Amino acid sequence: MTEPPARPTQRDIARRAGVSTATVSYVLNGRRGGAKPPPEETRRRVLRAVAEVGYQVDHAGRSLRRRRTDLVALMYPAPSSPWSDRLVEQLQAGAAERGLGVVALPLGGAASGDAALRVLRERYVDGAVLLPDCGVDPAELARLAGRGLALVVFDDHLAPDGFDVVRQDRARACRAAVEHLVNSGHRRIAYLAHPGEDRWDTGRSVKLRGHRDVLAAHGIAADPGLVLPVADSRPAAYAAVRDLLLRPDPPTAVLSATDRAAIDAVWAARDHGVAVPEGLAVAGIGNIPEGLVITPALTTVGARELDFSREVARLFARLDATAPLPGEVMAAPWELIVRASA
Amino acid sequence: MTEPPARPTQRDIARRAGVSTATVSYVLNGRRGGAKPPPEETRRRVLRAVAEVGYQVDHAGRSLRRRRTDLVALMYPAPSSPWSDRLVEQLQAGAAERGLGVVALPLGGAASGDAALRVLRERYVDGAVLLPDCGVDPAELARLAGRGLALVVFDDHLAPDGFDVVRQDRARACRAAVEHLVNSGHRRIAYLAHPGEDRWDTGRSVKLRGHRDVLAAHGIAADPGLVLPVADSRPAAYAAVRDLLLRPDPPTAVLSATDRAAIDAVWAARDHGVAVPEGLAVAGIGNIPEGLVITPALTTVGARELDFSREVARLFARLDATAPLPGEVMAAPWELIVRASA
DNA sequence: CTGAAAGCGCTTACAG
DNA sequence: CTGAAAGCGCTTACAG
Numbered sequence: 001m002t003e004p005p006a007r008p009t010q011r012d013i014a015r016r017a018g019v020s021t022a023t024v025s026y027v028l029n030g031r032r033g034g035a036k037p038p039p040e041e042t043r044r045r046v047l048r049a050v051a052e053v054g055y056q057v058d059h060a061g062r063s064l065r066r067r068r069t070d071l072v073a074l075m076y077p078a079p080s081s082p083w084s085d086r087l088v089e090q091l092q093a094g095a096a097e098r099g100l101g102v103v104a105l106p107l108g109g110a111a112s113g114d115a116a117l118r119v120l121r122e123r124y125v126d127g128a129v130l131l132p133d134c135g136v137d138p139a140e141l142a143r144l145a146g147r148g149l150a151l152v153v154f155d156d157h158l159a160p161d162g163f164d165v166v167r168q169d170r171a172r173a174c175r176a177a178v179e180h181l182v183n184s185g186h187r188r189i190a191y192l193a194h195p196g197e198d199r200w201d202t203g204r205s206v207k208l209r210g211h212r213d214v215l216a217a218h219g220i221a222a223d224p225g226l227v228l229p230v231a232d233s234r235p236a237a238y239a240a241v242r243d244l245l246l247r248p249d250p251p252t253a254v255l256s257a258t259d260r261a262a263i264d265a266v267w268a269a270r271d272h273g274v275a276v277p278e279g280l281a282v283a284g285i286g287n288i289p290e291g292l293v294i295t296p297a298l299t300t301v302g303a304r305e306l307d308f309s310r311e312v313a314r315l316f317a318r319l320d321a322t323a324p325l326p327g328e329v330m331a332a333p334w335e336l337i338v339r340a341s342a
Numbered sequence: 343m344t345e346p347p348a349r350p351t352q353r354d355i356a357r358r359a360g361v362s363t364a365t366v367s368y369v370l371n372g373r374r375g376g377a378k379p380p381p382e383e384t385r386r387r388v389l390r391a392v393a394e395v396g397y398q399v400d401h402a403g404r405s406l407r408r409r410r411t412d413l414v415a416l417m418y419p420a421p422s423s424p425w426s427d428r429l430v431e432q433l434q435a436g437a438a439e440r441g442l443g444v445v446a447l448p449l450g451g452a453a454s455g456d457a458a459l460r461v462l463r464e465r466y467v468d469g470a471v472l473l474p475d476c477g478v479d480p481a482e483l484a485r486l487a488g489r490g491l492a493l494v495v496f497d498d499h500l501a502p503d504g505f506d507v508v509r510q511d512r513a514r515a516c517r518a519a520v521e522h523l524v525n526s527g528h529r530r531i532a533y534l535a536h537p538g539e540d541r542w543d544t545g546r547s548v549k550l551r552g553h554r555d556v557l558a559a560h561g562i563a564a565d566p567g568l569v570l571p572v573a574d575s576r577p578a579a580y581a582a583v584r585d586l587l588l589r590p591d592p593p594t595a596v597l598s599a600t601d602r603a604a605i606d607a608v609w610a611a612r613d614h615g616v617a618v619p620e621g622l623a624v625a626g627i628g629n630i631p632e633g634l635v636i637t638p639a640l641t642t643v644g645a646r647e648l649d650f651s652r653e654v655a656r657l658f659a660r661l662d663a664t665a666p667l668p669g670e671v672m673a674a675p676w677e678l679i680v681r682a683s684a
Numbered sequence: 685c686t687g688a689a690a691g692c693g694c695t696t697a698c699a700g
Numbered sequence: 701c702t703g704a705a706a707g708c709g710c711t712t713a714c715a716g
Contacts, residue, residue, distance in 0.1 A: 007489045009709055020687045025711055036685075054485055059464040060411070061709025064402035064692050071466065073445075078431065080422035085448070089420065092454040101457045101466070103415075104446035106427070112434040115443045122401040124413065124443070124466075143396055147349045238635045264635060271637045293580045293606060295613045351693055362703040367695055378701075403693025406708045 008053040016049035017042075028057065069126050071101045072150075072315065075116055076131035078106040079232070082288045082306060084131060090312045091129065098316065100126075107134060120144055127319050129311060130154060132168065133204050145327070150318035152311050156206065160327025164314055173301040173334035174210030177283050180299075180336060181253045182218050186281060188226065189215065190244055192237055192256035192265065195229040207257045207285055226251055230261060237261035241268035245280065252280065253342060259284035259291050259300055266294055266341060281342035287334075296340030303334055350395040358391035359384075370399065410468050413443045414492075414657065417458055418473035420448040421574070424630045424648060426473060432654045433471065440658065442468075449476060462486055469661050471653060472496060474510065475546050487669070492660035494653050498548070502669025506656055515643040515676035516552030519625050522641075522678060523595045524560050528623060530568065531557065532586055534579055534598035534607065537571040549599045549627055568593055572603060579603035583610035587622065594622065595684060601626035601633050601642055608636055608683060623684035629676075638682030645676055 010024045017024070023038055027046040031037050038046075049055070063069050074091055076084045084104070091102045103125065105116040117136065120128055127150030130136065138158055145151050145162030154166045181189050191211040194200075198208060208227070215222060228244075230236040237256070241264065244250055256262035262284030269280045276282055276296055284291060287302025310330060318325050352370075356363045365380055369388040373379050380388075391397070405411045416433055418426045426446070433444045445467065447458040459478060462470055469492030472478065480500055487493050487504030496508045523531050533553040536542075540550060550569070557564060570586075572578040579598070583606065586592055598604035604626030611622045618624055618638055626633060629644025652672060660667050 010711095011709080021710080022687060022689095022712075023685095026686090029711080031712095039685080042686090056463045056465075056489075058406075058709050059466050060402055060406035061692095062464075062711080064400075064406050064694085064708090065710045065712085067692070069402070069466075071461070079424075079427045082421075085421040088448050089450045089454075092450050092457065096451075096454065096457055101461050102454070103461070104448060106430050106446060108431045108434050109438075112431075112438065112444070115434065115438060119413070119443050119445070121398045122404075123398075124401050124411075147398075234632050235635050267636065290576050293577050294609065352695095353693080363694080364696075364703060364705095365701095368702095371695080373696095381701075384702090400693050403708095404695080406692090406710085407694045407696085409708070 007058070008055045009058065010055075012053060013046060013049045013055050016053065017045040019046060069124060070099065071103060071125045072319070073103050073105050073119060073125045073128040074131070075105040075107065075120075075128055075134050075136075077133050077135075078108045078112075080104075080106060081286070082290075083286075083308075086306050087129060087131065087308045087312070090308050091315075094312050094316050098319075100319075120149060123149070126150060127315055128152075129308075129315055132156075132170070135204065148324070150315055152315045152318070154311075160329055162324065162327050164318070164328045164330060166311055166330045166332050168303070169331075169333045170301075171206040171210055173336060174207050174285060175214050176336040177255060177285070177299075177301045178211055178214035180338065181255065181281060181283060181342060182214065182220070184253075184281065184342070186251075186253040187220055188223070188249070188251040189220075189253045189255060190226040190228065190241075190251040192231040192240065192254065192258070192261045193227055193229050194231050194257050197229065197231075197257065198227070211255055231257035232261070234260055234264045237264040238268045241265040241280075242272060245269065245272055245274055250280075254280060254282050256282070256284050259286040259288045259298060259302075262298055262300070262341075263290060263294055266296075266298070277340070277342050283342040287337055291339070294341075299339045299342040300337050301334055302337065303332060304337070349400070350397050351400065352397075354395060355388060355391045355397050358395070359387040361388060411466060412441065413445060413467045414661070415445050415447050415461060415467045415470040416473070417447040417449065417462075417470055417476050417478075419475050419477075420450045422446075422448060423628070424632075425628075425650075428648050429471060429473065429650045429654070432650050433657075436654050436658050440661075442661075462491060465491070468492060469657055470494075471650075471657055474498075474512070477546065490666070492657055494657045494660070496653075502671055504666065504669050506660070506670045506672060508653055508672045508674050510645070511673075511675045512643075513548040513552055515678060516549050516627060517556050518678040519597060519627070519641075519643045520553055520556035522680065523597065523623060523625060523684060524556065524562070526595075526623065526684070528593075528595040529562055530565070530591070530593040531562075531595045531597060532568040532570065532583075532593040534573040534582065534596065534600070534603045535569055535571050536573050536599050539571065539573075539599065540569070553597055573599035574603075576602055576606050579606040580610045583607040584614060587611065587614050587616055592622075596622060596624050598624070598626050601628040601630045601640060601644075604640055604642070604683075605632060605636055608638075608640070619682070619684050625684040629679055633681070636683075641681045641684040642679050643676055644679065645674060646679065 010021045013024045014021045095102045130153045132154040142161040151163035228240045230240040254265045265282045284300040287300045291298030352363045352366045355366045437444045472495045474496045484503040493505035570582045572582040607624045626642040629642045633640030
């Protein structure tokens with residue numbers, strides 16, 4: 001007997017089992033339209049051949065013919081976070097029920113953004129959820145949706161256009177956090193920014209703008225020395241807050257673009273003998289579970305529950321729909337969650 | 343003029359530009375074998391048609407014909423971590439140079455493991471890196487490699503078999519950590535385990551076994567009450583260590599299966615007035631950057647550098663190779679990194 | 685009940 | 701220089 005080919009096809013199986021490729025496909029996938037499946041004996045012969053050569057269906061062939069990929073994606077800005085982890089998990093649960101796969105597309109440097117977009121554009125996947133700040137051009141989103149890609153997009157400003165938009169109202173929530181600090185009497189409020197956040201287009205820098213606008217509204221002069229691009233690195237955040245506290249004119253409060261960096265701010269204060277919130281009030285943004293662990297518990301802004309079941313259900317509804325669904329706005333508003341740290 | 347079709351194909355472009363589909367493809371991809379590319383005028387006509395209808399190549403068609411997907415994957419057990427984030431980032435950098443895409447395949451529940459494996463089996467991707475503990479059957483790996491999938495697998499025991507194996511020697515390093523604690527005089531050493539770790543097959547529970555075996559080797563009786571399945575949840579780890587410290591017979595040291603939980607152990611101790619390492623020595627496993635931020639700095643076990651360039655380069659070498667490369671063992675040993683917390 | 689055949693969208697060796 | 705044609709692996713309406 002000859003070696004089985006490196007990647008056997010249904011033709012190989014058909015030859016081996018003495019049937020046609022149509023029969024192989026019917027055995028493997030069942031038959032459409034209520035027709036009877038192949039009889040047991042044929043079935044057995046085919047399945048034996050499949051086992052013998054270790055046949056696996058080829059995605060490219062199947063996908064070209066079926067006009068779908070049976071794959072969905074989650075796109076999000078790196079690094080991954082409790083939200084991206086949780087959303088992947090919930091997507092996987094829904095996908096498993098439907099026999100679909102899930103891939104994550106973390107957006108790293110500039111180059112990776114384009115590569116990730118290619119995955120959507122060239123139809124590696126049937127649908128995708130885009131977490132906030134993926135930075136995809138709205139016209140591009142509309143075009144993708146127009147071509148039948150199922151799309152659920154987290155964005156506070158975009159209008160739905162063949163895709164659904166999840167509104168978190170982050171700007172309002174972030175402003176509420178700054179208001180809270182100001183109303184507690186703080187005037188020197190530092191902000192731990194995403195690196196480069198001040199150069200982002202305005203749609204993405206909601207957090208920084210919340211800080212700026214609310215201070216301005218209260219007639220508090222902006223101090224550029226209190227805006228530090230350290231929110232994406234825990235060691236950098238810790239060091240920055242420590243340095244802040246050693247200044248002659250330390251801030252009395254810190255708002256951080258990420259809960260992670262806010263937590264480091266709490267440590268830095270505690271490690272240097274500054275009480276939180278008495279000596280330094282600290283608020284984060286994001287409401288990750290970790291914020292409940294530290295002492296004092298972290299005041300933050302974010303979704304109350306780490307739950308994306310509605311958004312996930314909507315993606316699958318789009319995938320299951322026979323006719324294109326109209327774009328819909330879904331509200332999932334962020335809230336100010338006052339705990340002990342500010 | 344009629345509406346452009348929902349998903350235009352090269353046939354549509356060809357018609358529109360008054361050329362053949364072959365010419366469209368040549369314009370889009372360039373010509374092989376030193377033949378001259380289509381002349382400027384043809385080129386322009388084709389590109390205009392492409393722009394007008396917003397043509398995008400279809401992955402399934404291209405991939406079926408080219409016999410490759412131009413996609414690579416990273417598989418890893420959820421949740422994501424600084425290592426998985428870093429590896430994705432380094433893969434993306436290498437992939438960008440070659441015009442490839444990168445997808446992440448986090449392994450969640452039992453069902454998702456199978457769905458993720460399907461992505462490799464059915465050839466959604468050309469290659470993959472598997473981080474430790476993906477739990478893929480070695481025979482399956484050999485079969486995948488035998489079919490030409492490029493594979494670099496982090497595993498301390500597997501023999502290379504058409505794929506490469508990265509050896510971290512985690513067992514040895516974990517034992518060294520326990521030895522370090524015992525040699526420092528500790529006898530009651532708690533272990534923060536991955537949930538279910540005691541039921542994992544032996545290959546995966548290297549950390550737990552390190553703890554058990556070294557204690558046994560020193561004649562220290564195992565205390566089941568000191569093994570807690572909380573290493574994957576920060577709040578759970580914090581609470582468990584706090585409870586441990588309130589017992590009449592608290593441990594004097596804690597080893598944690600994750601640095602994350604170890605960091606929570608440090609907080610829990612500090613919050614409850616127990617000095618680290620004097621009152622409680624704490625060691626983690628993994629060496630994440632965060633371990634350097636806390637006070638005292640975390641003693642841990644792991645790779646010294648968060649750098650996977652050798653492993654990434656090897657995956658791309660496999661992808662670029664014309665003939666199948668033999669499987670290779672790569673050493674990237676973990677080390678005991680003694681800092682201040684133990 | 686089964687098989688021959690068409691065709692999904694693309695690339696490419698080949699003929700003109 | 702360009703186009704007609706074959707074929708990648710699969711599914712499925714259709715003929716027998």
